[in-house]
Amino acid sequence: MGVVSSIGMNVEENLQSLKTSKTGLCFTQFLDSIHKHELPVCEIPLDDDALAERLGLSVSDGYTRTSLLGLLAVKEALASAGISDMKSATTALISSTTVGGMRNTEVIYHELLSPNLREEYINFLNSHDLGESTERIADYFGVKDFVTTISTACSSSANAIILGARLIKHGIVDRAICGGTDTLSKFTINGFNSLMILDKEHSRPFDDSRVGLNLGEGAGYIILESEALVKKENKKILAELTGYSNTNDAFHQTASSPEGNGAFMAMSEALEMSGLSNSDISYINVHGTATPNNDVSEGRAMHRLFGDALPKFSSTKPFTGHTLAACGGIEAVYAILAIQHSLIFPSLNFKNKMNEVDIAPQTTLLENYEVNHVLSNSFGFGGNNTSIIISKA
Amino acid sequence: MKQPIYINGLGVISPQKTFDVEGFLTEPIEYHENYILALDAAYKEYINPVQIRRMSRILKMTLSAAKKAMQDAGIEKPDAIIAGSGYGCIDDTEKFLLNMLDNKEMMLNPTAFMQSTHNSVAGMVALNVKCNAYNFTYVHRGFSFETSLLDAMMWMQEGKENVLIGGFDENSVNHHTVTNKIDFWKKEKVDAFDLLKTKTIGSISGEGANFMLLSSNKNEHTYGEVKDVKMCYKPNEEELLEALSKFLKKNNLEIKDIDIYLTGLNGDVTQDRIYYRSINELMKDTPVAWFKHLCGDYYTAGSFGLWVAAQICKRQEAPAILMLDGASPKKPIKNILLYNHYRNINHSFYLIQS
Structure with missing residues (x-):
């Protein structure tokens, strides 16, 4: 597994921040937006050149910030899985993003259209689409067998994990690098701001006073390998993917149904696939964006499914911000960390239960808590709902 | 499958x-x-x-x-x-x-x-x-x-x-x-x-x-059958030919079984020359069809190609506008091999059967 976020440039740094309640929320150093002093974001405190330097690359070769974050996280994931030779097994790269190269495009858009394009921008002429960062990652590490990109808004990288599992199940590949990468951009900040779902303060998932989310950036990837490959190479297993489901709420283009129908179905179907009962779930890493709509919908769905026997749950988005396509990958890493270290991470900034549903997240770090099965939710625009279950191996 | x-x-x-x-x-x-x-x-x-x-x-x-x-x-x-x-x-x-x-x-x-x-x-x-x-x-x-x-x-x-x-x-x-x-x-x-x-x-x-x-149901609405699809990322000529050979073998077919070779030729002299040459040589006895003169090129143009193949399967005819060099396929038209690529990067083979 590999992760970069505003709370750390690798898995270990992320773990330390999660354990010490250190949030990545700040005002942007790098984005030239009129909202830069008003809307806080969870920004990685390195500029593009500094990120590229860590990879031995030069930004002027056309590396977008999205590609750089993805490269850093995949690099850590491959090292952690002990993979150096892509030819040792059939390998897929399944990445995801919602805005691709937009962070770079929006800065030089008029330049790109102008007849007198400056030389330094030539390598960015084909860097906008969402597949571009995936191909940069594939080429850097030499992945050739299977390469694709998913975009299902905020559920994208959880869906990348599902596709990876299914490609392995069908014998198409032996292993899959699955996750997502997204960067902060003026485009997304203004988009979410025009929908009036950004909070000017720290976001407060599941709190009655919540008004919206904080945006973040980052990348998170996990590597899935078939049972046969793991046995053949006698590898250390971090965790097992035991269930998944993808459903559609079919309620509204950007809002969730008040009863959380899509969320309820996704969680129920993932549980059914895993063969686990409700009481086996030790921890739910909720989508928990802190928008008024998401948290009521998700909360009601959890309450419907688990009743009064609701497992411990928390949203880690107050740490990282909402990293859009990357959140499913980042939170899958956090689920594995919870299992490995017997931890439940706190849901920051929570004070009072919502009026609509009588549930409260875990607000402090719980240590020495045996975590066997984690349910991780990722829900998004377009009604896309995904739940996955990660279990102790 | x-x-x-x-x-x-x-x-x-x-x-x-x-x-x-x-x-x-x-x-x-x-x-x-x-x-x-x-x-x-x-x-x-x-x-x-x-x-x-x-x-x-x-x-x-x-x-x-x-x-x-x-x-x-x-x-x-x-x-x-x-x-x-x-x-x-x-x-x-x-x-x-x-x-x-x-x-x-x-x-x-x-x-x-x-x-x-x-x-x-x-x-x-x-x-x-x-x-x-x-x-x-x-x-x-x-x-x-x-x-x-x-x-x-x-x-x-x-x-x-x-x-x-x-x-x-x-x-x-x-x-x-x-x-x-x-x-x-x-x-x-x-x-x-x-x-x-x-x-x-x-x-x-x-x-x-x-x-x-x-x-999964064959009925009066059926146009044809999709037998297989294979993607190849940035292959060189040798890898591409090997992928095609494996693709046909997996589906128990030989080149002579292909009734129409439907290509994504797009008129870019650099791309068409490099990548279609070797396969075209392999398929030289097979009637060749194309479609990008009708729909233009774009990332998902393969889906237009699949529509063409499905229509040919059902109607058992390939309009002259699709055929290259005045070729005309022998009937019945059973197997259609669609080969498409986008900018020499994303190559794909589809096999469609009537």
Whole structure:
């Protein structure tokens, strides 16, 4: 597994921040937006050149910030899985993003259209689409067998994990690098701001006073390998993917149904696939964006499914911000960390239960808590709902 | 694949008369620009008037095409909806981006932002037919549609009966301006039907919304069967030939069994020369067809190619406009090999059988 976020440039740094309640929320150093002093974001405190330097690359070769974050996280994931030779097994790269190269495009858009394009921008002429960062990652590490990109808004990288599992199940590949990468951009900040779902303060998932989310950036990837490959190479297993489901709420283009129908179905179907009962779930890493709509919908769905026997749950988005396509990958890493270290991470900034549903997240770090099965939710625009279950191996 | 996969419904909006017509390319339209648009359909027959006013053109195209594909197959609600697009809703993306830049981030209307997300098409179709099932959007350049097809085929092996898939991309002036600078498109005026006679770089930029209802049931709606699809990422010539050979072998076929070799030739002299040469040599005794002179080139043009193959299978005829060098296939037409690539990067083989 590999992760970069505003709370750390690798898995270990992320773990330390999660354990010490250190949030990545700040005002942007790098984005030239009129909202830069008003809307806080969870920004990685390195500029593009500094990120590229860590990879031995030069930004002027056309590396977008999205590609750089993805490269850093995949690099850590491959090292952690002990993979150096892509030819040792059939390998897929399944990445995801919602805005691709937009962070770079929006800065030089008029330049790109102008007849007198400056030389330094030539390598960015084909860097906008969402597949571009995936191909940069594939080429850097030499992945050739299977390469694709998913975009299902905020559920994208959880869906990348599902596709990876299914490609392995069908014998198409032996292993899959699955996750997502997204960067902060003026485009997304203004988009979410025009929908009036950004909070000017720290976001407060599941709190009655919540008004919206904080945006973040980052990348998170996990590597899935078939049972046969793991046995053949006698590898250390971090965790097992035991269930998944993808459903559609079919309620509204950007809002969730008040009863959380899509969320309820996704969680129920993932549980059914895993063969686990409700009481086996030790921890739910909720989508928990802190928008008024998401948290009521998700909360009601959890309450419907688990009743009064609701497992411990928390949203880690107050740490990282909402990293859009990357959140499913980042939170899958956090689920594995919870299992490995017997931890439940706190849901920051929570004070009072919502009026609509009588549930409260875990607000402090719980240590020495045996975590066997984690349910991780990722829900998004377009009604896309995904739940996955990660279990102790 | 154990479970056969049939194409039972088609809904295709393209620069040709492919929607709400009986004939199969009976009146082909020749374009003379390097930027061609799909013919607008009677969207009002597929979308209610309240909804239609707020929808962008690509949303109208895709929803109409998706509904048509389901109607054609006699299916009201599929068991999964999977869409693929290289650029997504690029027009709304550019609209929101330009508004943001020009209005200095003030007074922004969220509609374009909401509709700009790549998954808004698959989400909208699900919303329209109240489909809570699996819903996915692939956005990987010249693999966007092909991954959608592969995903659908995997699901049908797992028991889903009816899966709606679609490839869509729209042209936009700004995007065309940007990609023209990296020689995606021809600089000179070109007669589309003579595209292969040009000796220059670039192709013609096209668009389309091409949906299909795949089913595990063979019935009176069936056009043909999708036997297999294979993607190859940045192969060299040797790897590509090896992939083709494996692909045919896996499906128990030899080159002589292929009745039509349907190519994605796009008139870019550098791309066509390198990659089609070796396969064309291999297929020299097989009748060759092509389709990008009809729909233009775009990331999901393979979905138009699959529509062509499905129509040929059902009708057992290939209109002359599709055939190269006046070739005419022997009948019955059983196996069609479709080979397409986007900019030498994303290569794909499809096998379609009648």
